Amino acid sequence: MTTQITAEPDGEIGVxxxxxxxxxxxxxxxxxxxxxxxxSMSAGKVSGMYYSAxxxxxxxxxxxxxxxxxxxxxTMYRGVHDQIAKGVPLxxxxxxxxxxxxxxxxxxxxxxHLTDVxxxxxxxxxxxxxxxxxxxxxxxxxxxxxxxQVAVVSFGDGAANIGAxxxxxNLASLWNLPVVFVCQNNLYSEYTPxxxxxxxxxxxxxxxxxxxxxxxxxxxxxxxxYRAARVAVDAARAGEGPTLIEAVTYRFNGxxxxxxxxxxPKEELAAAIEADxxxxxxxxxxxxxxxxxxxxxxxxxxxxxxxxxxxxxxxAAPFPDVAELxxxxxxxxxx
Ligand SMILES: Cc1ncc(C[n+]2csc(CCOP(=O)(O)OP(=O)(O)O)c2C)c(N)n1
Numbered sequence: 320m321t322t323q324i325t326a327e328p329d330g331e332i333g334v335x336x337x338x339x340x341x342x343x344x345x346x347x348x349x350x351x352x353x354x355x356x357x358x359s360m361s362a363g364k365v366s367g368m369y370y371s372a373x374x375x376x377x378x379x380x381x382x383x384x385x386x387x388x389x390x391x392x393x394t395m396y397r398g399v400h401d402q403i404a405k406g407v408p409l410x411x412x413x414x415x416x417x418x419x420x421x422x423x424x425x426x427x428x429x430x431x432h433l434t435d436v437x438x439x440x441x442x443x444x445x446x447x448x449x450x451x452x453x454x455x456x457x458x459x460x461x462x463x464x465x466x467x468q469v470a471v472v473s474f475g476d477g478a479a480n481i482g483a484x485x486x487x488x489n490l491a492s493l494w495n496l497p498v499v500f501v502c503q504n505n506l507y508s509e510y511t512p513x514x515x516x517x518x519x520x521x522x523x524x525x526x527x528x529x530x531x532x533x534x535x536x537x538x539x540x541x542x543x544x545y546r547a548a549r550v551a552v553d554a555a556r557a558g559e560g561p562t563l564i565e566a567v568t569y570r571f572n573g574x575x576x577x578x579x580x581x582x583x584p585k586e587e588l589a590a591a592i593e594a595d596x597x598x599x600x601x602x603x604x605x606x607x608x609x610x611x612x613x614x615x616x617x618x619x620x621x622x623x624x625x626x627x628x629x630x631x632x633x634x635a636a637p638f639p640d641v642a643e644l645x646x647x648x649x650x651x652x653x654x
Contacts, residue, residue, distance in 0.1 A: 332545075332546045332549050332550070334541070334542040334545050334546065336604075336607065336609035336610070338384055338545060339541055339542070339600065339603075339604060339609075340604060340609070340610055341384050342377065342380045342381050342384050342541045342545065342600065343380075343541070343597070343600050343601060343615075343618075344618055344622075345376075345379070345380035345383055345384075345403070345404050346376040346377055346380040346541075346596070346597045346600065347597060347601070347619055347622055348622045348625075348626075349372070349376040349379070349380065349399070349400045349403045349404065349597075350376055350597045351619065351622050351623055351626055352399065352403055352409070352626050353371055353372065353373045353399065353400075354373075355623075355626050355627070355630060356371075356399075356416075357369070357371060357373075357572070357576065359630060364630075364634065365416075365417060365630075365634065367417065367418070367429070367430065368396075368429070368430045368431065368575065368576075369399075369416070369430060369575070370396045370397040370398075370399070370430070370574070370575050371397075371399075371570065371571070371572040371573075371576070372397050372398070372399050372400040372401075372570065373570065373571040374505070374539075374568060374569050374570050374571040374572075374591060374592075374595070374596070375397075375400055375503055375505060375569075375570060376400055376596065376597050377538060377539055377540070377541050377544055377568075377596045377597070377600065378400070378473075378501065378503050378538045378544060378566045378568060379392075379400050379401045379403075379404035379405070379473070380400075380404055380541075381541055381544035381545040381547075382404065382471055382499075382501065382544075382548045382552075383404040383405065383406075384545060384548070385545065385548040385552045386469060386471060386548075386552055388406065388438075388439060389439065389466070389468050390439060390468050390469045390470070390552075391439050391454075391457050391461070391468060391469070391470040391471065392404075392405045392439060392441070392470075392472075392473070393441060393442040393443075393444075393450040393453055393454045393457065393470065393472040393473070394440070394442070394443050394444075394450060394473045395443060395444055395445070395447070395450055395473065395474060395475070395478070396431045396443070396444070396445045397475065397570075398433070398443050398473065399412075399430075401473050402433060402435070402443070405438050405439055405440045406438045406439075406440075407423060407433075407435040407438045407440050408435075408438070409626060409628075409629035410628070410629045410632045410633060411435065412433070412435070412629070413629045413630055413632070413633035414426070414633040414636045415428055415429065415430075415433050415435075416429070416430050416433070416633070417633050417634070417636070418638060419633055419636035419637065419638060419639075420636065420637050420639040420640070420643070421632075421633075421636045421637075422633075422636075423435040424647075425639055425643060425647065426638060426639045427639070427643070427647065428443070431443065431444070431445035432444065432445065441457065442454075447474075447475075447477060447481060448474055448477075448478035448479075448481040448483050448484055449483065450472055450473075450474060451472055451474055451478065451483055451484050451487040451500065452483045452486060452490075453472075454470045454471075454472035454487065454491075454498050454500070455487045455490050455491050455496060455498060457470040457498075458470040458491060458496035458497050458498035458555075458561070459494065459496055461497055462495075462496055462497060467497075467556055468497065469497045469498070469552050469555045469556060470496075470497065470498045470499070471498075471499045471501060471552075472498065472500055472501065473501045473503055474500075474501070474502060474503070475502070475503060475504070475505060476502060476503075476504040476506070476507075476508055476516075476517060476522060477508025477509065477511070478502075479502050479517070479522045479525065480508075480516060480517060484525075485525075485529075487500075488500065488525070488526060488529040488531060488561075488563065489529055491529075491531070491560070491561040492529045492530050492531045492560065492561060495558070495559075495560040495561075496555075496560065496561055497555035497556065497558075497560075497561070498555065498561040499548075499551040499552060499561065499562050499564065500526070500561060500562070500563045500564065501564050501566060502522045502523075502563065502564065502565045502566065503538060503566055503568055504522060504538075504565055504566065504567045504568065505568050505570040506567075506568075506569055507570065507574070507582075507583065509574050510574060510578075510582045511582075512582070521535050521565060522563070522565040523535040523563060523564075523565040525563070526563025526565075531560070531561055531562065531563050532551070532554060532559075532560070532561070532562040532563070533562070533563045533564075533565070534547045534550065534551065534562065534563070534564045534565070535565045535567070536564060536565070536566050536567070537566075537567055538566025538567055538568040539567075539568055539569070539594070539599075540596075541596075541600050544566060547566070548564070550562070551564055568596075569588075569591040571588070571591065571592055571595075
């Protein structure tokens with residue numbers, strides 16, 4: 320297996336206008352959902368924990384254009400973009416965020432442990448990096464069952480510094496598992512800049528050291544991100560083992576809502592927002608002449624109606640009964 324780090328994923332892979340529109344539609348849904356969530360918090364309509372992934376939308380949107388409904392996604396507290404891209408229905412997603420009984424985990428998972436097995440979104444975790452070895456187990460299961468399914472696991476640059484990341488990459492490579500490791504490097508780990516907490520300039524180099532196909536890509540470039548996902552998922556499905564993708568991106572908001580963001584240089588943040596990947600893709604789609612602005616506006620209006628409906632449903636939904644506290648504690652109860 321290659322130990323070379325690919326900077327430019329296979330340029331031969333064509334990315335047609337239809338695929339780009341699909342990526343844009345998913346990304347716009349994530350962006351608008353996030354905008355609505357933060358506006359609802361500011362207006363005092365909703366409260367609780369929320370980890371915005373604004374700025375990172377194109378990564379799961381491009382991956383979603385490659386994987387199927389049967390494939391698995393594992394993510395973390397900053398996982399709203401991964402959850403929406405995987406197709407978790409917005410009403411059950413939003414109700415779970417608000418801790419309501421009609422949420423995907425009956426309100427017991429909340430934002431940090433949101434799971435929706437029927438969508439293939441099988442793990443969200445608040446314990447940094449703990450989803451990475453779980454993905455190895457999920458990949459092993461798919462391999463043993465011979466289903467051709469792929470497990471895609473997202474995590475941040477900070478998570479790539481925990482021991483479990485290294486154990487997971489080692490085993491996945493050794494056992495040739497169908498796992499795609501996606502490091503969404505947003506250049507900050509909580510309040511620590513990437514270079515202050517990581518001993519290497521590219522996380523992708525660590526994949527190469529585990530004899531793993533490794534790709535370093537601009538996660539804000541829809542075409543490059545699609546090619547990276549295509550290479551990794553096709554290889555996993557073909558029995559050619561795991562890939563580590565390091566997708567470089569930037570988060571537009573603080574680690575969590577209420578963060579003063581003093582550790583992020585103002586000019587750096589302003590430049591990232593100026594280069595908003597969703598708006599850039601929107602503009603390039605219109606400029607290419609394949610889609611008109613009116614068609615894009617129609618998509619955005621349809622998405623907003625869907626989002627507003629989900630928020631109204633979730634806000635009005637009841638909280639779980641206190642008797643529910645002791646149910647669903649053991650998996651056997653559901654069998
Ligand atoms: C095991 C563990 N250690 C520490 C924390 C506290 N913590 C929460 S988020 C975070 C930073 C993670 O950064 P990164 O993996 O880069 O993800 P990002 O939030 O940037 O997307 C830390 C250290 C935690 N939740 N779990």
